[in-house]
Amino acid sequence: MTVNARLGEITERIRNRSRDDRNRYLDRMAAAIGEGPRRARLGCANLAHGFAACGPEAKARLAGGGAPNIGVVTAYNDMLSAHRPYERYPALIRAEAERLGATAQVAGGVPAMCDGVTQGEPGMELSLFSRDVIAMATGVALSHTMFDAALMLGICDKIVPGLVIGALAFGHLPTIFVPSGPMPTGLSNGEKNRVRQLYAEGKATRADLLEAESRSYHAAGTCTFYGTANTNQMLMEFMGLHLPGASFVPPDTPLRDALTRAAVARVLAIGPKGESFRPIGEVLDERAFVNGIVGLMATGGSTNLTLHLVAMARAAGLCLTWDDFADLSAITPLLARAYPNGAADVNAFRDAGGVPFVIRELLAEGLLHPDAKIVWGDDIAAQAQTPALDAAGELVFDPVATVSPDETVVRPAARPFQATGGLELLTGNLGRAVIKSSAVAPERRVIEAPARVFASQDEVQRAFKAGELTGDFVAVVRFQGPRANGMPELHKLTPPLGVLQDRGQKVALVTDGRMSGASGKVPAAIHLTPEAADGGPIARLRDGDVVRLDAVTGRLEVLIDPAEWATRPAAVADLQANQWGVGRELFATFRRAVGPAEQGASSL
Incomplete structure (x- = not known):
């Protein structure tokens, strides 16, 4: 598959600009890989502290050192809709790991702010910095060196970038990001915005506004507009850290649980004891970041990612500039319209083909690096699939539809909404x-x-x-x-x-x-x-x-x-x-x- 010449030039420019820092990063990662899992070298008192709360079988596995151990870093809290579904995940992950002969432990938690709660309030002045706090908290969680691989549970605005930055400090660990999915569609974003404007003009009461907002944000899961939270989820698919099509599957459903269990099996398969060792520091190279920026442009994603992607890349020894974003935008067609750059929400985006459809279209145009490493499959073409449950309730991945069922939301590259990207x-x-x-x-x-x-x-x-x-x-x-x-x-x-x-x-x-x-x-x-x-x-x-x-x-x-x-x-x-x-x-x-x-x- 031929890569667009300009895409190749921009990627090479990033590679050359970053060479020294990236080589230093890879050298540190290679040294950590060469040392092997540190758990085996912990002192007896250290190790005993590390598994003191485990059951007898997990203790035996951890003491023996032969079974892999998954570290789970979670942004769970039960106030924020996007993160409430994670309450169930540790037990599900632990059970699946044990079924597969491994162990899993919640290594630590990270804070999760909601910009929706703090908008216009003094607390919003902590929001951006919370990304760096999350990165540091991830580092604290993984610093116990008890783990062979990691699963990251986080969704929203600063949480995913912070988790990525923290995970890259442990780039020798295979790592998969596990989403929780969007809430069901409520009051349309357009109608919500109409009431907001009426309230601003004094033509709607506070009660009217609160009713509209409550009908919009009404259940567990991410907000349904295509803001930073959902842009993060798109990026994790484009950058190869999610299972295919995982981003927008609703929470608390059999398919969502099946995807979470599959993430456990896959992180073991790409772990040091699995068949396809794939540490996150190798997955997130310059090709992955270029693919992510192309995805951002093709879907009209959040402006916040012009900050976060730069910070994430620096954590991997890569240097991105806004000129890279602009140059990639110039060659990337806009293939999706979801609010605020359209009327549809992310559930409609998913139903119209969603991320897998857009990936397939961009690949066919040579606008993605097909050889970029991903956690699932051999290359990014494996991301152009849609998850489903078969008649027996088993997880399967179907090829994405060849035609978008709703071209007001998602279009093929031959008929884009506009010839260039959204930023x-x-x-x-x-x-x-x-x-x-x-x-x-x-x-x-x-x-x-x-x-x-x-x-x-x-x-x-x-x-x-x-x-x-x-x-x-x-x-x-x-x-x-x-x-x-x-x-x-x-x-x-x-x-x-x-x-x-x-x-x-x-x-x-x-x-x-x-x-x-x-x-x-x-x-x-x-x-x-x-x-x-x-x-x-x-x-x-x-x-x-x-x-x-x-x-x-x-x-x-x-x-x-x-x-x-x-x-x-x-x-x-x-x-x-x-x-x-x-x-x-x-x-x-x-x-x-x-x-x-x-x-x-x-x-x-």
């Missing part, structure tokens, strides 16, 4: 930013208007409620970057800006913060770097400066005399209020150590 890089005298262009109507992808400058999303909402946001304007919300306050999502801006746009005003958003995986119909240049707190150009903007956001040519500029712009001083913000409360004081070290957005906004 764009913007550059200019304001810095570098990204935009989710696939969610923006073509006629709104170029906005030139005076700036209205704000220091928080609360200021924007107050101005909206006071009726001050008249005419065409670009809302500039600054001092929202990782160093300033942890780079919160500004998703609460979507309803008021959407209302103004629907009234006929030309509006856009420019910010050094995030806008979430649900970045919607209002053009938004986000993740702007350098950030205002680092003296970035956004700190020099003033009310009335004319800003041009052009997602067609990839430009983001203030239209001002260059000499005046060069000498204009940067504004300084008082960020003391962002340093304390809801645990923010615990993250001062993260704010000081964090790198810029384009380098993954990582503190590790």
Whole structure:
């Protein structure tokens, strides 16, 4: 199968740029593999502590050292819908491992924040940093060195990237990610958004809004829009860390349980005692990351992954830049439309062929590396299958349908929704930013208007409620970057800006913060770097400066005399209020150590 020439060039560019760091990483991993499982070399007291709570049979297996032991890292909690289904997983995994002559232990837990709960609240300022906490917690869990392989139980926005980063620190361990699936379809995303806008205008009550939200988010499983949580699941399939078609199978169903049991068997098969040793550090090479970025572009996924994929790659000794994202977007057709870049939810996306269909189409176009390693099968072609249960209740994988049953949701590469991907890089005298262009109507992808400058999303909402946001304007919300306050999502801006746009005003958003995986119909240049707190150009903007956001040519500029712009001083913000409360004081070290957005906004 021939790989697209440009795809090959971009991959080679990443490989060359990363060579020294990647070789050092692979050398460390090879040394760990050469040492073999450390459990066999633990002192007797150490080992006894490691299996003290096990039953007699598991103790005997662990003491003998001949049976493999699976470490389970879980993001279970029973408050968050996406992670509640994991409550049942440890017992299921343990039973299946024992049936197969192995053992399994929950190595540790990691925190799981929900951006849906913290949107617009101070707690959102911990959200991005929770990714690095999760990575470190994964490291703590696996540091007991009791394990031959690992299973990662996590779904949402920062959880999967954090688990990947942590797992890559133990790159010698074969590792599979085990999803829990989406909740059933409730109130449509479009109707939910309509009520949100009515509430923003004062035309719906709080009771009306809560009813709509409760009908949308109503059961166990991930939220059904195609935001960061579900983009993570797509990525795990494209990057070869999920079983085929596993992402969007509903929770608490026989098929979901069968996939979880199959993950146990497979992680043993690719373990050091299995027939096909495949450590995660080898699976996640430059080909896997390119495949993941192509998947992101082809499905119009979350803008947050322009941060997370960079941070994940760095953990594997690989260097990605936003130019790589832009260049891959330029050659990748958009094959899916799921909310917010369409009306469908992820259940409809799955039913229209979902990830396996998109993988098959991209492979046929030479837009994926077919030889990339995966945890299931010999190459990524094995991911173009759909899981099912046969008449006897056994797990089988069927070839994906040759025709999408709903081309309003998923299309073949011959008839894409658009010729290029869903995300764009913007550059200019304001810095570098990204935009989710696939969610923006073509006629709104170029906005030139005076700036209205704000220091928080609360200021924007107050101005909206006071009726001050008249005419065409670009809302500039600054001092929202990782160093300033942890780079919160500004998703609460979507309803008021959407209302103004629907009234006929030309509006856009420019910010050094995030806008979430649900970045919607209002053009938004986000993740702007350098950030205002680092003296970035956004700190020099003033009310009335004319800003041009052009997602067609990839430009983001203030239209001002260059000499005046060069000498204009940067504004300084008082960020003391962002340093304390809801645990923010615990993250001062993260704010000081964090790198810029384009380098993954990582503190590790």
